[in-house]
Amino acid sequence: MQRRQRRRTGTIAAGSALGLTAVLGGCGLTGGSEDVTLKLVAAEYGDSAANSSQKYWSRVADSYESNHSGVKVDVTVYSWNDVDRKVKELVDAGQAPDMAQIGSYADYAAKNLLYQADDLLSISTQADFASQLATAGRVKDVQYGMPFAASTRxxxxxxxxxxxxxxxxxxxxxxxxxxxxxxxxxxxxxxxxxxxxxxxxxxxxxxxxxxxxxxxxxxxxxxxxxxxxxxxxxxxxxxxxxxxxxxxxxxxxxxxxxxxxxxxxxxxxxxxxxxxxxxxxxxxxxxxxxxxxMPGHNGPSKYSMGVADWMTAFKQNGHARQVGEFLDFVYSEENVLDFSREYDLLPVTNSASEAMSVGERDAGLKPFLDALPQSETYPVGRTxxxxxxxxxxxxxxxxxxxxxxxxxxxxxxxxxxxxxxxxx
CATH class of the missing domain: 3.40.190.10 (Periplasmic binding protein-like II)
Known part of the structure; x- marks a missing residue:
């Protein structure tokens, strides 16, 4: 079968404000051996064409497709001023992307539009998430938001x-x-x-x-x-x-x-x-x-504010298996490190954090890494x-x-x- 041309479009603007086989045991997972194009909407973290998020995602998608015949990844990048609104417009129009890397997830989870992380990711990938970030991605003890990028103050x-x-x-x-x-x-x-x-x-x-x-x-x-x-x-x-x-x-x-x-x-x-x-x-x-x-009443504050951006996966197109396998690849140590280093953000996985904490090239981020375990995030699990x-x-x-x-x-x-x- 002829390989379909991937279409990638995106706008370049300043950003915010961060593989194993997927588990197949969940009920109702769909996706066969036919060609599948996964649509991903992502946020822009770069501040110029040279470090656009489009370039990052193109590298990730090309690498993944080279080892997964029959799967294409179509990425559209929007600025942080637009990305949440664009995804909402697509969802409201009945054209939800397979994945959206955005600032929140709770509203979509409440409407039963999202896959649970358990439906998608391998056990190894889920276990590698920083625990406080994984917890922040839950609604009523079920994880729908998968942390993608993090920072502390x-x-x-x-x-x-x-x-x-x-x-x-x-x-x-x-x-x-x-x-x-x-x-x-x-x-x-x-x-x-x-x-x-x-x-x-x-x-x-x-x-x-x-x-x-x-x-x-x-x-x-x-x-x-x-x-x-x-x-x-x-x-x-x-x-x-x-x-x-x-x-x-x-x-x-x-x-x-x-x-x-x-x-x-x-x-x-x-x-x-x-x-x-x-x-x-x-x-x-x-x-x-x-x-x-940050100073406190009687000494340095025990807690720092933490911020996470989220990866979500919509049920509408029924590509749970392919989405899960792609996200396992996205969350590999190499890819998480590449993203974090490119945009001066903190990794959301333990493996990448450990690598960064001992890397000489990452010394500037170490104080933020040290603060992450004691950080608290916004109550994003509340709609x-x-x-x-x-x-x-x-x-x-x-x-x-x-x-x-x-x-x-x-x-x-x-x-x-x-x-x-x-x-x-």
Whole structure:
């Protein structure tokens, strides 16, 4: 049979914000020996044509197809601004892809549109996932979201600015406020950059909530945005940083993460929370930087915020066996390492993490790798999270605005979360 020409299309834009035989024992798995074209929609992690995700996926697909006759992999890449919307449009039109590498999965799982990981992956592949990421991919103890890329956050500081002010990296909130005051006295534009703008406010918020002993949910998994700990955290932020003019010329509610990162790379920021991609930006800008764990009340925070992006597999086309075999290949140590190194992200498998932790070429990522086991992710297994995250992005900046009451703002967000949860 003539080999069909693979069609690959995609847009190039800046990204976010990471084989064994599949188990065949599940009920109702379909797929025979006839030619199959698997359609994959993926997100763009590159920042230029040279390192486009399209190139990565083309290499993976070509390598897989060379050893699997009769299977084609058709990959379409969209920017992070578009990929979740594009997949939703395809699903709503009854044209779901076989696989989608996107930012969430819970809504599709709730509608019974996704294969369970057990239906697809070999036992070896499933066992290789970092345990906390695999757990984060579950809905009611069933894994639907397969982690694909991960990152954690650390506190970056400008070594040159710290040296000039005679400072050492902070370990507590009190240290951070004192360092920020000293940096302000030296004329630093953003002593501590606090990006609570609509781009990614949910990330900065979660990092601070964790450092204050709280979080989006309590130990039972129930939303608790207005907990005593969370209110105390934002009250401290407002009183000790924002009201004292230590967060820079742009109001936190108007400052986006991308702008804060750019300001750090320009040498205008003393401290901010950052993920691995900030290392490359800082080096390109000639900024000598250091990284430490996020300060807490009495010492470095025990927990870091972790973020994962997800691979999902839709049932509509019935290609469970072929999808499973392809994903086993995608999650091989070699491929996970290639992706993580290309885009400065953390591997989602134990085997790749172990290789990276001892690799000299990966030394810059080791502090993030070390933080990953103690990281906590967003409550992405809840179908209400998308609505809650949108509300946080829109309103959390109000909690530190002049004359505001953090308890009132957090109480409003908790009300939104409770109502969203009741509808899910």
């Amino acid at each position: 650390l506190l970056f500081y400008n070594k040159g600015l710290f040296s000039k002010a005679g400072l050492t990296p902070p370990q507590t909130w009190k240290d951070l406020a004192a360092d920020a005051a000293a940096l302000k006295a030296e004329g630093v534009s953003y002593p501590y950059a606090l990006p609570l703008g609509p781009e990614e406010a949910q990330a900065e918020t979660m990092q601070w909530l964790l450092s204050g002993g709280g979080g989006y949910t309590d130990s039972f998994g129930t939303y608790g945005l207005d907990s005593t700990e969370n209110v105390a955290t934002f009250t401290w932020l407002k009183d000790e940083l924002v009201d004292k003019g230590l967060t820079g010329p742009v109001a936190p509610g108007k400052l986006n993460r991308a702008a804060a990162f750019s300001a750090f790379a320009d040498g205008d920021v003393g401290m901010l929370n950052g993920h691995p991609s900030l290392m490359k930006m800082a080096k390109k800008g000639g900024v000598d930087y250091g990284m430490v764990r 209400s999270w998308a609505e809650v995250a949108a509300a946080v992005k829109k309103h959390i900046g109000e909690a530190v605005a002049p004359g505001s009451d953090p308890a009132r703002v957090l109480g409003g967000l908790e009300s939104t979360a409770t109502k969203a949860d009741s509808r899910s």
